[in-house]
Amino acid sequence: MKRTVLLVGTGLIGCSVALAIRQEHDVHIIGHDVNEEHCGLAKSLGIIDENEVPLEEAAQLADFILLAAPVQETEALLRRFAGCTLKEHVIITDVGSTKSQIMEAAAGLAEQGATFIGGHPMAGSHKTGAGSAKAHLFENAFYILTPAPYTAPERVGQLQDWLKGTKARFLVMDAAQHDFLTGVVSHFPHLIAASLVRHMHGYSQQHELLTGLAAGGFRDITRIASSSPLMWRDIVSHNQGNLLELLDDWMEEMQEVRRLVAEGSPDELYGYFHGAKQFRDSLPIRTKGAIPSFYDLYVDVLDRAGVISHITTLLAKENISITNIRIIEAREDVFGVLRLSFQTEEDRLQAKRCLEQHSYETYITM
Numbered sequence: 001m002k003r004t005v006l007l008v009g010t011g012l013i014g015c016s017v018a019l020a021i022r023q024e025h026d027v028h029i030i031g032h033d034v035n036e037e038h039c040g041l042a043k044s045l046g047i048i049d050e051n052e053v054p055l056e057e058a059a060q061l062a063d064f065i066l067l068a069a070p071v072q073e074t075e076a077l078l079r080r081f082a083g084c085t086l087k088e089h090v091i092i093t094d095v096g097s098t099k100s101q102i103m104e105a106a107a108g109l110a111e112q113g114a115t116f117i118g119g120h121p122m123a124g125s126h127k128t129g130a131g132s133a134k135a136h137l138f139e140n141a142f143y144i145l146t147p148a149p150y151t152a153p154e155r156v157g158q159l160q161d162w163l164k165g166t167k168a169r170f171l172v173m174d175a176a177q178h179d180f181l182t183g184v185v186s187h188f189p190h191l192i193a194a195s196l197v198r199h200m201h202g203y204s205q206q207h208e209l210l211t212g213l214a215a216g217g218f219r220d221i222t223r224i225a226s227s228s229p230l231m232w233r234d235i236v237s238h239n240q241g242n243l244l245e246l247l248d249d250w251m252e253e254m255q256e257v258r259r260l261v262a263e264g265s266p267d268e269l270y271g272y273f274h275g276a277k278q279f280r281d282s283l284p285i286r287t288k289g290a291i292p293s294f295y296d297l298y299v300d301v302l303d304r305a306g307v308i309s310h311i312t313t314l315l316a317k318e319n320i321s322i323t324n325i326r327i328i329e330a331r332e333d334v335f336g337v338l339r340l341s342f343q344t345e346e347d348r349l350q351a352k353r354c355l356e357q358h359s360y361e362t363y364i365t366m
């Protein structure tokens with residue numbers, strides 16, 4: 001018999017997890033979203049089966065509840081569910097990027113005997129919405145689980161079974177450790193990316209050439225500044241304490257960088273870059289999960305007639321299928337950036353090789 005899943009928040013992450021659940025379980029998925037259009041899109045894409053059941057009623061029917069809204073909303077939803085009569089065996093989890101405040105908000109559910117286990121798939125994108133959802137978004141990525149100390153280990157096992165279609169690697173830790181670690185590797189870098197973009201924006205008011213000149217390096221380091229401002233507003237306010245400490249450390253680091261620039265010897269400057277390169281190059285490379293799951297390839301193209309058909313013909317000759325093609329930007333009326341999407345990493349790499357052989361400049365992240 002089909003089991004019932006309630007998905008609250010039919011955006012990128014919720015829909016990606018829902019697609020992964022469908023791959024391994026026979027389920028009927030009820031979707032709920034404050035934005036009816038978002039839910040409607042998820043239904044028309046076949047990600048959810050129903051979108052008109054009132055929230056509390058859906059919660060009572062559910063065998064599994066997945067909360068995938070921005071983290072402040074998730075807190076409020078947890079408090080709302082604490083007043084519902086839920087099935088005894090139901091497991092409630094979330095996908096939020098922070099965990100301490102969410103675990104606190106879930107305490108009311110535990111008091112009524114329900115099981116909430118915090119969850120955070122450590123992969124995603126700057127894109128939002130059901131339209132960008134992928135069943136394999138989390139393949140090989142870490143998926144952090146934060147059960148309360150009193151949660152029975154078999155309940156954690158049951159949650160992993162629900163989520164096995166993600167093909168993610170589960171890691172169990174407590175909420176405080178989660179918030180510190182993700183503060184360092186995810187939340188803080190998003191703050192820096194946003195501040196770098198604003199820094200450049202300030203200068204661009206006086207120097208209009210700047211925006212056109214912002215090339216690969218700037219784009220690589222600031223892609224994540226295109227993420228949802230609402231999502232990041234909530235994450236920063238949830239993880240304020242860790243972020244303030246990280247900012248203080250960063251300011252000290254910047255003082256040291258300032259000293260190096262002002263008076264560092266060539267050897268010291270070399271050492272600074274060399275140390276960073278060595279550590280960056282040693283980071284493990286994940287072949288799937290996170291943004292590469294979209295297998296996008298960016299190509300700089302001259303803005304002239306026939307260039308797109310030239311590129312598509314080159315790829316067709318090599319039997320490389322393109323799943324999507326889009327001009328995403330016109331630079332100074334001379335260059336454009338073409339985004340080509342592929343179904344697999346192999347296709348993307350083959351396309352990259354092929355286009356580079358024909359003197360196109362390509363890159364993998366924007």
Ligand SMILES: NC(=O)c1ccc[n+]([C@@H]2O[C@H](COP(=O)([O-])OP(=O)(O)OC[C@H]3O[C@@H](n4cnc5c(N)ncnc54)[C@H](O)[C@@H]3O)[C@@H](O)[C@H]2O)c1
Pocket residue numbers: 008009010011012013014032033034035038068069070071073074077095096097098120121122123124125126127128129130228231235
């Ligand atoms: N985007 C990422 O890279 C990423 C990765 C891992 C985890 N997360 C977490 O996943 C969650 C969702 O992010 P997303 O990227 O899917 O964003 P999204 O904008 O694609 O989706 C969020 C959805 O939640 C809906 N929503 C907002 N408030 C709601 C409420 N009260 N009730 C029901 N629906 C509500 C929105 O209308 C939207 O459809 C966030 O908590 C975020 O921290 C994001």
Ligand SMILES: O=C(O)C(=O)C[C@]1(C(=O)O)C=C[C@@H](O)C=C1
Pocket residue numbers: 096097121122123124125126127185186187224227290291
């Ligand atoms: O790839 C991106 O765009 C992301 O920012 C994904 C990312 C991250 O920082 O790595 C963002 C937030 C999440 O909670 C998990 C993953």
